């Protein structure tokens with residue numbers, strides 16, 4: 001079996017923070033002898049205590065940070081099939097464009113006349129996003145998909161307020177992304193769940209029973225979090241429009257449909273897309289770089305002129321340059337090919353691991369990602385989805401998302417993305433099958449995993465709730 005990129009301990013054992021390498025008198029710098037009269041720093045500006053920086057040689061400093069970078073796993077290291085995150089390989093051409101000095105060194109306060117090229121890019125990108133989604137206007141301000149949702153919800157609220165009643169509720173299918181109900185709440189609405197059918201699609205009859213004239217709108221994630229393309233979109237939009245509601249398209253997963261179908265053609269009023277993960281910036285905290293999306297919205301003719309600012313200046317400009325570069329070097333045919341490959345790769349991988357990890361909702365076929373279940377393996381061998389994920393790390397791969405969506409028992413949500421080759425997909429599938437075989441023959445191996453990673457199994461809830469990302473001299477254990 002071919003292994004993925006190894007995630008291994010690097011460097012000497014026992015090395016922790018850069019402070020562990022410090023020795024009195026060592027330094028990573030040297031200044032030439034002073035050849036001018038020394039000047040005293042004014043008393044008011046002198047620090048009372050030394051800054052407490054570690055005394056480390058340049059060599060040790062470089063080795064320390066290089067070692068840390070080699071312990072990391074990212075989209076430049078190997079497949080990162082984290083369902084719902086589209087962690088794909090990002091072409092370096094987009095990086096080169098964003099790093100061009102004319103873009104990277106722009107100051108947000110410099111006069112418009114000196115930033116015409118940058119403004120033109122934003123204008124062209126807005127036009128391209130409107131073309132891709134079939135919307136009439138777009139804002140590039142929201143700095144994340146969730147903020148795009150909030151922006152859309154505030155537009156929805158402003159629209160209804162102008163008509164005399166902001167209304168009270170927003171309908172959200174239980175297969176929606178988790179940020180949807182949170183955004184509805186932040187937008188001042190009560191989120192009302194719409195149940196799914198046994199096939200994992202919106203229960204349209206139940207929806208018809210939930211609408212009334214207090215419904216401001218419905219938010220539809222499509223493909224939904226089960227990776228399925230909703231089949232009854234025309235009926236769904238008609239039911240909501242009939243009571244005067246607006247229909248919102250969560251298009252964060254646009255890489256599944258772009259170039260093939262457009263929310264505007266399907267009757268949606270407001271759309272957001274995650275330009276970071278759809279195009280060429282890894283997804284925020286889950287990725288090796290900073291990732292910030294933006295949104296695109298259709299303002300109806302009677303929509304208010306402004307809901308105010310969602311972000312300073314023009315949003316996250318570097319991410320927008322990457323998106324622009326990606327859209328234009330692919331062209332419309334290329335973007336269509338991207339979505340074709342995203343769906344093909346997901347279906348290929350789903351079929352390759354089907355025997356051990358069956359699809360939770362096998363009909364219709366998944367789009368760009370799929371949700372498999374380890375529930376059978378748990379019953380058979382007492383090994384859970386989390387154990388499989390940890391073992392996959394030992395086998396050299398980043399695991400899939402686990403335990404999301406919540407409606408699936410022992411969920412494993414896999415999104416291989418369009419950028420992976422057949423060999424990589426085969427390697428990942430082989431690792432998953434090997435983990436399943438080991439679960440049956442030696443379940444403890446999986447309960448112990450990972451054993452080769454830089455850290456063993458973490459208390460993830462504690463790590464998430466008690467983040468400690470900086471070193472402080474006064475923190476317990478740091479004396």
Ligand SMILES: Cc1ncc(COP(=O)(O)O)c(C=O)c1O
Pocket residue numbers: 084085144145146147177179221250251252253274284293
């Ligand atoms: C369907 C869907 N909606 C919304 C979001 C939220 O986007 P962000 O994490 O950028 O806030 C995501 C995240 O990937 C998503 O997959």
